[in-house]
Amino acid sequence: MSETASRATRTRDSLLLALSFAAGYVDALGYLGLNRVLTANMTGNTVLLAIGLAQLDFDAAARSSVALAGFLAGAAVGAWIVERDRAEGVWPRAVTLALTVESVILCVFAAGWQSAGDAPAPLPLAILIGLAALGMGVQSAAVRRLEVSGIATTYITGTLTQLVARFMRPTAQNGDSISRHGLLLGAVWIVYFGGAAAAAIDLRLSALVAQLLPIAIIVCVVVIAAIIFRPS
Numbered sequence: 001m002s003e004t005a006s007r008a009t010r011t012r013d014s015l016l017l018a019l020s021f022a023a024g025y026v027d028a029l030g031y032l033g034l035n036r037v038l039t040a041n042m043t044g045n046t047v048l049l050a051i052g053l054a055q056l057d058f059d060a061a062a063r064s065s066v067a068l069a070g071f072l073a074g075a076a077v078g079a080w081i082v083e084r085d086r087a088e089g090v091w092p093r094a095v096t097l098a099l100t101v102e103s104v105i106l107c108v109f110a111a112g113w114q115s116a117g118d119a120p121a122p123l124p125l126a127i128l129i130g131l132a133a134l135g136m137g138v139q140s141a142a143v144r145r146l147e148v149s150g151i152a153t154t155y156i157t158g159t160l161t162q163l164v165a166r167f168m169r170p171t172a173q174n175g176d177s178i179s180r181h182g183l184l185l186g187a188v189w190i191v192y193f194g195g196a197a198a199a200a201i202d203l204r205l206s207a208l209v210a211q212l213l214p215i216a217i218i219v220c221v222v223v224i225a226a227i228i229f230r231p232s
Contacts, residue, residue: 074137
């Protein structure tokens, strides 16, 4: 691998870690601030939906349903943006465009939360849940387009499975490459965890800061990607 290609790959991996932090942050933000709903991790949200229905807690089931619908809509929007452009490269321009859309959605989400206050009524709450999940769906589709094995910034189960499987292989043709990718898989879990923990702390200190921080991170990713991976 040339030095230029290696540098581009390292930059892409760093941006993926930033997106993982933002996703963990938004997921914790939704769970703690939007009445116990997950807006990025749809595996966990499916469990919450099933529990709500089984316990006849229809308010909880409705919140989870809105999150699922928002995420699916976001994934569809993101896929529509990134799959139309099949350009090759470490970071296609369509991915940057999709993340720009995500940042706009999260700006609307933050503005809506500020307007609704700390205890939003049921309708504003549903809108906020839908917006957060919409943004996370867009990010999921954008990251999938990068085609980095085992990496999904909005959920961690597959990443952990890939990490364990990679290190349990008895032989490897390229130990250095596998080791580097294994470190990335582990780092994604760590920063996702860190993002969730940071949200729990920040939300207690300042709701405004908690709402704006993931936006700032994603905007930074967009700006860096637009500069580093601009078409030559």
